[in-house]
Amino acid sequence: MKKEITSASSQLAEQLASVRVSQPFSVLGCHSRDKGAQITAWRPDAISIQVEDLHGNKLGQMLKLDQQGLFELELESIPTAYQLAIQYSDSQVVDIDPYQFNELAFEGLAQLHEAPQNLYKTLGAQIKSVELEGNTISGVKFAVYAPSAAAVSLIGDFNLWDGRKHPMERSIDGHWVLFVPGLEAGCKYKFEVKDPHGNQLPHKTDPVGFYSEQYPSFTSIVWDHSQYQWNDEHWIASQHTDKRKEAMSIYEVHLGSWKRKQEQEGKGYLSYRELADELVNYVKDMGYTHIEVLPVSEFPFDGSWGYQPIGMFAPTSRFGTPDDFKYFVDQCHQNNISVIIDWVPAHFPSDAHGLARFDGTSLYEYEDPRRGWHKDWNSYIYDFGRDNVRQFLVASALIWMDEYHIDGLRVDAVASMLYWDYSRDEGEWVPNVDGGNHNYEAISLLKWFNEEVYKQYPHAMTIAEESTAFAGVSRPTFDGGLGFGFKWNMGWMHDSLDFMQKDPAFRKYHHNEITFAMVYNYDENFVLPLSHDEVVHGKGSLLGKMPGDEWQQAANLRAYTAFMWAHPGKKLNFMGNEIAQASEWNHDTSLDWHVLEYPKHAGQQALVKQLNATYKSSPALYQGDYDTRGFEWIDHNDWERSIVSFQRNGIEDQQTIIVVSNFTPLVRESYRIGVNHAGRYRVILNTDSEHYWGSNADCGIEFEAEQIGWNERAYSIAVNLPPLATLYIEKVV
Incomplete structure (x- = not known):
C-alpha cells in the first residue's frame, strides 16, 4: 500500500515540479474522503509540515510523500480552515494554504460579461478578504485569461519567482485563478505561462495590472484602488453633458518633457505630484480649460511617447504611483481644469512580457499578419472581432473614468482601425466579407466603446484622431455614426499650415487653403489641433515653419494663432507652441523655457494667455462652433x-x-x-x-x-x- 501511494504521489509531484498541472484544486488542498478528509500540500524544498487551525492549534503532522515536496495528512473531519507550519532548511514559515479557497478564487468570473467594467473588477490582482473561524483572512485573488495555455503559475517576490510553488487553476472558459492569503498591496508578481505544447513562454506581466515597475523587470505590482480619497465631488457635479457649446482650449502635454529637474535624478522627470503643482498652476495661469496628456497607459519604450502601450489599465510608474496620478487629476479638477488622456486601442507592441502571443497563440492579435501587423509601427493589431479583446479594450477605456476620474479620451490612430488597407499596398491586406476595405469589427467596437462611455459617464467625452473622410465619426451611433463626441480636424491643420508656410507674396495663389475648412465645418464636431505630430521628425517647430525674417516669423505665428482661436472648432495647442519654441520638440529634454527671457517668445506666451481669456469670456467664439x-x-x-x-x-x-x-x-x-x-x-x-x-x-x-x-x-x-x-x-x- 505504501509503495502504491509513493508511486502515484511521485507522478503527481513530478507534474507539479515541472508545472504541468492545470487543475491543482483537484489534487491540492482539503478534500473529503470516505473516512473523513485528506489535506494535500505542495511545498517544494520543505522538510516538514504541521497542519494547524487558524488559532495555531495542531491538527496533525503531514506525511512527506515525495522528496520534491508533496505532503499529505488524513483527518477524521474537514476543518473549517487551516494553515501550514512549514519547516525549511534555513527557516520556518506559517502559510494559510491557498488551495482551500476554491470558491473565492472563482468569484466574479460568472458575471464577467454582464458589464465591461467587471473585467477590471475581477481579473488582475484583486485584494480580497474572507471571515473564517472569527478571523479575517486577507490576501490577493489573481485571475488571468489564457485559454490555450497548458499551465499557468503565479510567480513573485513572495515565492522567489519560482514557478513550481503556485500553480493556478484553469476555469472552464480559460481563466486561470488563485487566491493567495497574506499578500497585500505592493507585492510584485508575474505569470509563468506554458503554451499549448508545454513550452514555457517569457514571463508575462498582468494584462489587467494596475501598477508595474519599469525596465528591466516590467514587474506587475498589486495595487489597492480603494485607499485614495478624492476631493473633486463639486467638480464632477458641475460638469455639463453637452461639451459642444462650451469653451474648450486644450493644452497637449508630454509629461516626460514638459519640464525636467535641473539637477538630474535619473531622467529628471517631474513626478505626478510635482506636475500637480507646477503644470497645473501653469495651465491655470495661461487660461487653458483642458489638459490633454499623451498616453499614460504603461508602456515599455520612452521613445514611443506612450503610443506603444502594454498596461492598458495602469498609469505609467515613470512619474509615480496610481494614487499619485489620481492626485494629479484631482488637483486639475480643483483648479477647474478638465483632463483628457490619449487612449491607444489600435495596436500594441511585440515586447515579450506583454500581450503578444500571450498564451502561445494570437490571443489578442489577428493571426494573419495581413490583418494583425502594423508595418509602420512594428506592432500588433488587436483582433477586434474577438469577444475577449472587445471586453478588454472597452473595460480599459472605462477604468480611466471610473478609477482615475478622467474627463475625456482622445483615441489615437482611428483611421488605421477603420480600414483594412490602411498604409498597405495591393496584396498586403484582406478585404471584408463584402469585398471592401472597411474593418466592420473595428467599427462595431468603436461604436460600442462610445456608447458605453457616454452611457456611464455622460459628462465625459471622446475625441477621434481620424485623418480620412470617413462619414459620421462624431455623429451618434443611433444616427449611423461612430459615436465620438469630437473629431480632430486634420484637414484644417494641414491646409492652414501649408498656407502659413508660403511666402506672403505667394499666399494669394493658395488662398483657398485658409478658407476651405468652412466648406465641411458642419460635417463633424471638430477640434482644431496644432499637435505634437507637427513639431517632430524633422518638421521643425511652428515658429520655424513661418516664413520671413525673425520679426515676420513671430508675427506670422501670432496672426495664425489668433486666427485659429477665432475659427469654429475647439482648440488644441501642443506644449511649446505657446512660447514660440524655436527648436523641434525632443521627448528626451525639457521645453526651452529659457527663451522666455526674450520678448519675441514672451510676446507669444502673453498672446496665448490673452487669447484664452478672451475666448472663455466671449460666448460668440465657442457657443456656435457647430x-x-x-x-x-x-x-x-x-x-x-x-x-x-x-x-x-x-x-x-x-x-x-x-x-x-x-x-x-x-x-x-x-x-x-x-x-x-x-x-x-x-x-x-x-x-x-x-x-x-x-x-x-x-x-x-x-x-x-x-x-x-x-x-x-x-x-x-x-x-x-x-x-x-x-x-x-x-x-x-
Whole structure:
C-alpha cells in the first residue's frame, strides 16, 4: 500500500515540479474522503509540515510523500480552515494554504460579461478578504485569461519567482485563478505561462495590472484602488453633458518633457505630484480649460511617447504611483481644469512580457499578419472581432473614468482601425466579407466603446484622431455614426499650415487653403489641433515653419494663432507652441523655457494667455462652433491681398465679434469691412500690439459704423490693418 501511494504521489509531484498541472484544486488542498478528509500540500524544498487551525492549534503532522515536496495528512473531519507550519532548511514559515479557497478564487468570473467594467473588477490582482473561524483572512485573488495555455503559475517576490510553488487553476472558459492569503498591496508578481505544447513562454506581466515597475523587470505590482480619497465631488457635479457649446482650449502635454529637474535624478522627470503643482498652476495661469496628456497607459519604450502601450489599465510608474496620478487629476479638477488622456486601442507592441502571443497563440492579435501587423509601427493589431479583446479594450477605456476620474479620451490612430488597407499596398491586406476595405469589427467596437462611455459617464467625452473622410465619426451611433463626441480636424491643420508656410507674396495663389475648412465645418464636431505630430521628425517647430525674417516669423505665428482661436472648432495647442519654441520638440529634454527671457517668445506666451481669456469670456467664439448661426463669412474672396474676415455670433446672447486676418506684411489702410448693424465697434485684441512684440501700428480702437454698404451688408467700418496680424473687433452693445 505504501509503495502504491509513493508511486502515484511521485507522478503527481513530478507534474507539479515541472508545472504541468492545470487543475491543482483537484489534487491540492482539503478534500473529503470516505473516512473523513485528506489535506494535500505542495511545498517544494520543505522538510516538514504541521497542519494547524487558524488559532495555531495542531491538527496533525503531514506525511512527506515525495522528496520534491508533496505532503499529505488524513483527518477524521474537514476543518473549517487551516494553515501550514512549514519547516525549511534555513527557516520556518506559517502559510494559510491557498488551495482551500476554491470558491473565492472563482468569484466574479460568472458575471464577467454582464458589464465591461467587471473585467477590471475581477481579473488582475484583486485584494480580497474572507471571515473564517472569527478571523479575517486577507490576501490577493489573481485571475488571468489564457485559454490555450497548458499551465499557468503565479510567480513573485513572495515565492522567489519560482514557478513550481503556485500553480493556478484553469476555469472552464480559460481563466486561470488563485487566491493567495497574506499578500497585500505592493507585492510584485508575474505569470509563468506554458503554451499549448508545454513550452514555457517569457514571463508575462498582468494584462489587467494596475501598477508595474519599469525596465528591466516590467514587474506587475498589486495595487489597492480603494485607499485614495478624492476631493473633486463639486467638480464632477458641475460638469455639463453637452461639451459642444462650451469653451474648450486644450493644452497637449508630454509629461516626460514638459519640464525636467535641473539637477538630474535619473531622467529628471517631474513626478505626478510635482506636475500637480507646477503644470497645473501653469495651465491655470495661461487660461487653458483642458489638459490633454499623451498616453499614460504603461508602456515599455520612452521613445514611443506612450503610443506603444502594454498596461492598458495602469498609469505609467515613470512619474509615480496610481494614487499619485489620481492626485494629479484631482488637483486639475480643483483648479477647474478638465483632463483628457490619449487612449491607444489600435495596436500594441511585440515586447515579450506583454500581450503578444500571450498564451502561445494570437490571443489578442489577428493571426494573419495581413490583418494583425502594423508595418509602420512594428506592432500588433488587436483582433477586434474577438469577444475577449472587445471586453478588454472597452473595460480599459472605462477604468480611466471610473478609477482615475478622467474627463475625456482622445483615441489615437482611428483611421488605421477603420480600414483594412490602411498604409498597405495591393496584396498586403484582406478585404471584408463584402469585398471592401472597411474593418466592420473595428467599427462595431468603436461604436460600442462610445456608447458605453457616454452611457456611464455622460459628462465625459471622446475625441477621434481620424485623418480620412470617413462619414459620421462624431455623429451618434443611433444616427449611423461612430459615436465620438469630437473629431480632430486634420484637414484644417494641414491646409492652414501649408498656407502659413508660403511666402506672403505667394499666399494669394493658395488662398483657398485658409478658407476651405468652412466648406465641411458642419460635417463633424471638430477640434482644431496644432499637435505634437507637427513639431517632430524633422518638421521643425511652428515658429520655424513661418516664413520671413525673425520679426515676420513671430508675427506670422501670432496672426495664425489668433486666427485659429477665432475659427469654429475647439482648440488644441501642443506644449511649446505657446512660447514660440524655436527648436523641434525632443521627448528626451525639457521645453526651452529659457527663451522666455526674450520678448519675441514672451510676446507669444502673453498672446496665448490673452487669447484664452478672451475666448472663455466671449460666448460668440465657442457657443456656435457647430451651429450655422455661429459663423458668417464677411469676405473670403480677398485673395489678392491675402485677407480673410468673418463674424462669430453668440447663440444664446447677442454678442458679435468680427475677425480680420491680414496675412501679408503690408499695412492695409482704411480697409473697409461690412457689418450688419449700426453702432460702435471696438478692437478687443490685436496681435500686432507691442505687448506681444508687434509693430504696434496704429489701427485705432473704436469705430462708428457708417451707412456705406459693403460685403453685402448695409453698414461698414474702415480699419487700418496692421501687417501680419489678426484683429478681434467686438460690437459694443
